[in-house]
Amino acid sequence: MNTENIPDAATTANRFTETELVRKKYRAESVAKYLFLSMAILMIIPLVSLVSYVVYRAWPSLGLEFILEVPLRGMREGGVWSALVGTVYLVVVALSISAPVGVLAAIYLNEYAKDNWFHRAINLAVINLAGVPSIVHALFGLGAFVYAAKFGYSILSASLTLAIMTMPVVITSTREALNAVPQSFREACWNVGATRWQTIRRIVLPNSISGVLTGVILEVSRTAGETAPIMFTGAVFYKAVERGDFLPYHLTDQCMALSLHLFAISTQVPDVKESLPFATAVVLLLVVLSVNATSIGLRTWLRSRKKW
Amino acid sequence: MSEANHIEVEGLRLSYGHQEVLHGISFAVRRHEILGVIGPAQSGKTSLLRCLNRTIEFTPGAHVSGTVRVDGEDVRKVASVYELRRKIGMVAPLPVGLPLTIYDNVAFAPRCAGLRARAALDGLVEKCLRQAALWDEVKDRLDTLGTRLSGGQQQRLTIARALSHQPEVLCLDEFSIAIDPVTTMRIEEVLKELRREMTIILVTNLVQQARRLADRTMFLWNGEIVELDRSEVIFSEQPASRQTYEYVNGIFG
Numbered sequence: 001m002n003t004e005n006i007p008d009a010a011t012t013a014n015r016f017t018e019t020e021l022v023r024k025k026y027r028a029e030s031v032a033k034y035l036f037l038s039m040a041i042l043m044i045i046p047l048v049s050l051v052s053y054v055v056y057r058a059w060p061s062l063g064l065e066f067i068l069e070v071p072l073r074g075m076r077e078g079g080v081w082s083a084l085v086g087t088v089y090l091v092v093v094a095l096s097i098s099a100p101v102g103v104l105a106a107i108y109l110n111e112y113a114k115d116n117w118f119h120r121a122i123n124l125a126v127i128n129l130a131g132v133p134s135i136v137h138a139l140f141g142l143g144a145f146v147y148a149a150k151f152g153y154s155i156l157s158a159s160l161t162l163a164i165m166t167m168p169v170v171i172t173s174t175r176e177a178l179n180a181v182p183q184s185f186r187e188a189c190w191n192v193g194a195t196r197w198q199t200i201r202r203i204v205l206p207n208s209i210s211g212v213l214t215g216v217i218l219e220v221s222r223t224a225g226e227t228a229p230i231m232f233t234g235a236v237f238y239k240a241v242e243r244g245d246f247l248p249y250h251l252t253d254q255c256m257a258l259s260l261h262l263f264a265i266s267t268q269v270p271d272v273k274e275s276l277p278f279a280t281a282v283v284l285l286l287v288v289l290s291v292n293a294t295s296i297g298l299r300t301w302l303r304s305r306k307k308w
Numbered sequence: 309m310s311e312a313n314h315i316e317v318e319g320l321r322l323s324y325g326h327q328e329v330l331h332g333i334s335f336a337v338r339r340h341e342i343l344g345v346i347g348p349a350q351s352g353k354t355s356l357l358r359c360l361n362r363t364i365e366f367t368p369g370a371h372v373s374g375t376v377r378v379d380g381e382d383v384r385k386v387a388s389v390y391e392l393r394r395k396i397g398m399v400a401p402l403p404v405g406l407p408l409t410i411y412d413n414v415a416f417a418p419r420c421a422g423l424r425a426r427a428a429l430d431g432l433v434e435k436c437l438r439q440a441a442l443w444d445e446v447k448d449r450l451d452t453l454g455t456r457l458s459g460g461q462q463q464r465l466t467i468a469r470a471l472s473h474q475p476e477v478l479c480l481d482e483f484s485i486a487i488d489p490v491t492t493m494r495i496e497e498v499l500k501e502l503r504r505e506m507t508i509i510l511v512t513n514l515v516q517q518a519r520r521l522a523d524r525t526m527f528l529w530n531g532e533i534v535e536l537d538r539s540e541v542i543f544s545e546q547p548a549s550r551q552t553y554e555y556v557n558g559i560f561g
Contacts, residue, residue, distance in 0.1 A: 188400065191393060195420070207407055
């Protein structure tokens, strides 16, 4: 073949030949990608196996009847109604305390607070409070609410303890949501003579509400599973409740809770029907997952109405 | 003070932390003039504007000394800072359409000031949008989002918003940075109209823009005023300072 007439051929061919360096680069690239992918897949395995195992073991007991029935025969049979209602009570009361306080505090810290030692101290407190182990919160709740404030072992004491525990996380997630609103919007408002509150009410809040709400709701699922704090302050192993009764407890009553119930029938009560603890776990999982699903749905809906 | 001066700045110093960005500058803005402010980046132009309406206070670590008087009144002693800010219209370099409808964007400031009557708001919105040369393009879709407008339209929307609180001074901070030359020329026409009603401070990177519009031009460099004079002088062959001549003619900066 006469290459003299097409002098560019050689250089063109050369330009696309893989050098050793290029091959090495590709190799590293695919190794990295599949390594990360395998780690990501690894995350699914525990969830899928956990859920399927629990559901499989729980199967004989599962059903609407299990949810509506109260524990029978010294918690060896029956359902989880009293515990389920107790958990809902605790979460709702805790959240109705921590959500307003947390959100309002976050608005102050994010929108008003200047960078000085006082506000830095508050920030530090929030961060550290989030890191306090739940068992320590439990002990604090016992001392502060049960004894010092004389609320006794009650839903109120337990919910207050849970509220204090969740507040820093509510604050942090709310601040993140507020921060996502561009600073330029605020400056535009200030420039036309709007006060901070007018800016917050008309621009910042409407555009961060999805983040604020989902953050708060996600806190619910965390609260629902807590055991130690409520065990110290207001949850009991057993309390007699009518089947399907929606309002069995008063604020000052002790109550049952799913997490503690699960602990009790798994470790404290002999001869429990084998599938019962697993069915209880499934109900707890359902509570948490449905709350998460609500939160995701709400976020999607609110995002679709986002304006910039 | 003299009646002819709308804004008087005396010995204005501004520092962020330990870094001083304005080194004690003094000047006056006359009523119904267009004052051009030119100078390279980092020369303190934007900071200067933010001192006028005290939005500088939102910047952590900013420290201001010296006096700024608007209508003879020290801005640090005004009864209501919100009233002061309504007196001064601000247009930022990048257009900021608030995430509201076009109508609400313009009605935002009047509403914050307590105006509720629909008829009055309607009239004001139309007037401001007309002044900003945007009315014809958006009059049929006032209820669509302001953030969906094009960049040039959003910038005019920003100007309409700045006019909506009926300011006496209009500050434009490099308003043409994000918009095309044709739109820029349209807004420049608007400014020539507006100067009959208000004083205009025009901060610009475009030396030619200052030459076209400004009655007087101030050359700010490294936080100091190099020269402030009638635009004919600044852009002539013999401004008082050699530096000005070189900057204006693109020899440095």
